[in-house]
Amino acid sequence: MNTPFNFQLQMRQGRARAGVFTTPHGEIHTPVFAPVGTQATVKALTPAQLSELKASLVLANTYHLYLRPGDSLISEMGGLHRFMNWQNPILTDSGGFQVFSLANSRVIDDDGVTFKSHVDGSTHRFTPEKAIAIQENLGADIIMAFDECAEPYDREYNKQAVSRTHAWAERCLATKIRQDQALFGIVQGGVFPDLREHSARFISSLDFPGNAIGGLSVGETKDEMHAMLEVVDPILPADKPRYLMGVGTAEDMVNGVKRGIDIFDCVLPTRLARHNAALTRTGRLNIANATFAQDQKPIDETCTCYTCQNFTRAYVRHLVVTKEMLSATLLSIHNLHTLLQLAGDIRLAILEERFDDFYTEFFVRREGS
Numbered sequence: 001m002n003t004p005f006n007f008q009l010q011m012r013q014g015r016a017r018a019g020v021f022t023t024p025h026g027e028i029h030t031p032v033f034a035p036v037g038t039q040a041t042v043k044a045l046t047p048a049q050l051s052e053l054k055a056s057l058v059l060a061n062t063y064h065l066y067l068r069p070g071d072s073l074i075s076e077m078g079g080l081h082r083f084m085n086w087q088n089p090i091l092t093d094s095g096g097f098q099v100f101s102l103a104n105s106r107v108i109d110d111d112g113v114t115f116k117s118h119v120d121g122s123t124h125r126f127t128p129e130k131a132i133a134i135q136e137n138l139g140a141d142i143i144m145a146f147d148e149c150a151e152p153y154d155r156e157y158n159k160q161a162v163s164r165t166h167a168w169a170e171r172c173l174a175t176k177i178r179q180d181q182a183l184f185g186i187v188q189g190g191v192f193p194d195l196r197e198h199s200a201r202f203i204s205s206l207d208f209p210g211n212a213i214g215g216l217s218v219g220e221t222k223d224e225m226h227a228m229l230e231v232v233d234p235i236l237p238a239d240k241p242r243y244l245m246g247v248g249t250a251e252d253m254v255n256g257v258k259r260g261i262d263i264f265d266c267v268l269p270t271r272l273a274r275h276n277a278a279l280t281r282t283g284r285l286n287i288a289n290a291t292f293a294q295d296q297k298p299i300d301e302t303c304t305c306y307t308c309q310n311f312t313r314a315y316v317r318h319l320v321v322t323k324e325m326l327s328a329t330l331l332s333i334h335n336l337h338t339l340l341q342l343a344g345d346i347r348l349a350i351l352e353e354r355f356d357d358f359y360t361e362f363f364v365r366r367e368g369s
């Protein structure tokens with residue numbers, strides 16, 4: 001059977017990998033950072049601005065789009081790519097993580113989850129079949145299996161969540177119809193190496209075109225997250241992309257790539273932008289700070305983004321202080337550029353077989369700031 005998906009590993013250095021994942025809407029060069037467009041929009045940015053930033057993969061949230069405007073409506077409008085006018089690859093989550101986050105208004109059973117909408121309190125139900133049907137209506141290139149994300153330290157709950165996640169993964173595969181979407185399986189297991197190992201083996205056995213690691217960056221320590229990545233890396237098939245869900249700060253990307261991860265996503269760069277924080281290669285700047293009132297320098301003197309090429313810290317601070325909408329746009333451009341550029345630099349370092357030096361220099365530079 002002909003599939004529009006193909007993953008080509010170009011170079012490996014230690015566990016770090018550089019590759020190309022081909023999708024119906026173009027190539028994703030990995031390692032890759034995916035900006036988050038929760039409501040089918042990366043907040044404060046036009047698709048043209050995203051293209052200029054050379055974003056390739058954008059994430060959208062199934063739970064939110066199911067509630068508003070509804071996945072049927074998006075389907076009638078020609079699918080997510082046409083609806084939001086993003087002609088490059090899109091990934092949708094399964095909605096599971098958001099539903100499980102509704103701590104007091106959901107009930108989980110072996111068949112699925114019943115929950116109350118955060119918008120109007122109405123009652124809804126997601127099952128593996130429903131999560132796939134919604135994602136088929138949305139039409140993203142990469143779709144995710146419906147999984148259960150447990151509290152990371154609760155062993156009994158994680159055991160149960162892993163079993164459900166596995167049964168649901170099989171149901172997602174069985175119900176999926178569209179051939180132009182790649183369904184990724186998800187490994188769970190909290191901070192428990194044996195559960196992670198068991199989950200990675202089972203999910204790998206289902207032969208998904210890509211695999212994800214869920215249930216991390218949800219309260220555990222960095223050391224625990226790294227340990228879990230080291231458990232699953234040798235088990236997951238090397239010839240398929242690996243996605244670390246909801247993780248994507250600069251440090252997390254460098255550390256994740258070192259442990260075999262190819263795809264990252266994180267709301268932080270655009271969320272921070274709306275809270276006046278600029279990410280730089282060495283840390284964060286609060287641009288509202290009075291010390292920037294007459295600062296003629298760009299946010300980051302080493303940055304080549306549109307914001308840093310054209311505006312001073314003094315001007316961006318002025319926009320923040322006067323609550324002008326352009327501040328969110330200029331800071332989002334800068335913050336996303338910083339992470340997209342970092343992913344590109346990591347990729348180049350792997351291709352040029354100097355990732356180990358890159359890794360060392362990255363942390364030396366951050367400690368020195």
Ligand SMILES: [Zn+2]
Pocket residue numbers: 299300303304305306307308309333334335337
């Ligand atoms: Zn910049």
